[in-house]
Amino acid sequence: MxxxxxxxxxxxxxxxxxxxxxxxxxxxxxxxxxxxxxxxxxxxxxxxxxxxxxxxxxxxxxxxxxxxxxxxxxxxxxxxxxxxxxxxxxxxxxxxxxxxxxxxxxxxxxxxxxxxxxxxxxxxxxxxxxxxxxxxxxxxxxxxxxxxxxxxxxxxxxxxxxxxxxxxxxxxxxxxxxxxxxxxxxxxxxxIVMPAFREGGQAQFISYELPSGSLRPTMDWMRANLHRDLPLAEIARRASMSVRTLNRRFRDLTGTTPLQWLVLARVHRAQELLETTDLPVEDVAHRSGFGSAATLRRHFADRVDTTPTAYRTAFRERSAR
Incomplete structure (x- = not known):
């Protein structure tokens, strides 16, 4: 057509x-x-x-x-x-x-x-x-x-x-x-080698790449533990700082809060799994830390503007071509 x-x-x-x-x-x-x-x-x-x-x-x-x-x-x-x-x-x-x-x-x-x-x-x-x-x-x-x-x-x-x-x-x-x-x-x-959708505002764009600095080890640890429940208090303990200081430092570095950054990292992990594996959406949700397919779909719609299944299908079609 x-x-x-x-x-x-x-x-x-x-x-x-x-x-x-x-x-x-x-x-x-x-x-x-x-x-x-x-x-x-x-x-x-x-x-x-x-x-x-x-x-x-x-x-x-x-x-x-x-x-x-x-x-x-x-x-x-x-x-x-x-x-x-x-x-x-x-x-x-x-x-x-x-x-x-x-x-x-x-x-x-x-x-x-x-x-x-x-x-x-x-x-x-x-x-x-x-x-x-x-x-x-x-x-x-x-x-x-x-x-x-x-x-x-x-x-x-x-x-x-x-x-x-x-x-x-x-x-x-x-x-x-x-x-x-x-x-x-x-x-x-x-x-055009550009993310289809970018989170964040003008002050500091949220990105999937991990910035350098004192928070880098904590962010590495968060990325390695996306499948787990990561309460804010545990993240602060890992960073050896108070929750208030952690929030402030995260905003200075990434333009967002630790939990918002965590959601974005989990969406990115889900994208990677959808692109590279044949895992069912429910398994993708658990491995990326969302807990259920329904939660994954909600966050995926908010940040990628599509469903996990549609994203996987579109990616596979583009790769085949």
Whole structure:
């Protein structure tokens, strides 16, 4: 069955951040079901000679293949970050965005592109995010916006915002997941060598890798004992510190609590077992420390956005291809 073509319009105007703009093009172009073309057509829309920037410097000029007016034909509009978020925005850009919103077009921003959406009034009364370094300015400039600097992205349905740089990849994968399901989002993530879903906020991303430092032996021990019940008090004793100190040190190092990190580590262990063994889901649940298949399914849905069985099936199909 052919998938309907979805047009993604990417705004390109002076001062646009090159990484953010290229992220949209790369991720949606990589969203290819096996043996098929991508269901997305990406159109970079802007004026000739658009200046593309990086931190503190102009990088190059871009000749966009589509005019800004081409936004009218887009099913989704992406506004990349901008180097100078204090600048006034071109009135035609704001008008195109408000007209698109009125038509029901899905609109999203990467990083400081949230300032453009806020200037167009698209974030009024809504929760939104942007780069942590610009969040205070966004809240001060647009007090009608509920700015949350702690998350990777915010999905309000029609309008979405994301945090800095790499969070734009998270947002694009989320949009693919919304449009075509977890399997295509996971396949796209693998092609661009990116986790399909990242936990945590901007301060410190939770990762499966174990960071170095004084907590490393404790975290090694937790990983080796995922199958056991690990109360917080036992983890604190293992680390030779109080529960309060353990929580604080864990947050400083990983951006989350010991028990939240433990759940994420157990989900990762379950993924490994689903990928590499034929164990029944109930056995996978016990070996990863969840105790029951029902508990595993609940945490798997929260963090991987699919079921263990569907994850195993999708992984095996991708490996076979």
């Amino acid at each position: 052919l998938l309907a073509m979805h047009v993604v319009g990417v705004a390109a105007f002076d001062g646009v951040v090159g990484f953010d703009l290229a992220t949209v093009c790369q991720v949606f172009a990589a969203a290819r079901p096996p043996g098929r073309d991508s269901p997305y057509e990406v159109r970079v829309c802007g004026a000739p000679g658009t200046r593309v920037t990086a931190v503190g410097a102009d990088c190059f000029q871009l000749t966009a293949p589509f005019a800004l007016a081409e936004f009218a034909a887009a099913d989704t509009i992406l506004v990349p970050g901008v180097q100078d978020w204090t600048r006034p925005w071109p009135p035609e850009v704001l008008e195109l965005l408000t007209d698109a919103a009125a038509r029901g077009t899905r609109i999203a921003s990467i990083c400081t592109g949230a300032f453009v959406l806020a200037a167009a009034g698209l974030l009024d009364g809504a929760r939104a995010t942007t780069h942590w370094n610009a969040a205070g300015h966004l809240a001060e400039t647009y007090p009608q916006v509920e700015v949350d600097p702690s998350v990777l992205f915010v999905d309000n349905g029609q309008v979405l915002t994301s945090a800095g740089v790499c969070a734009g990849v998270d947002l694009c994968l989320h949009l693919i997941r919304r449009d075509h399901g977890s399997a295509l989002a996971a396949r796209t993530a693998r092609l």
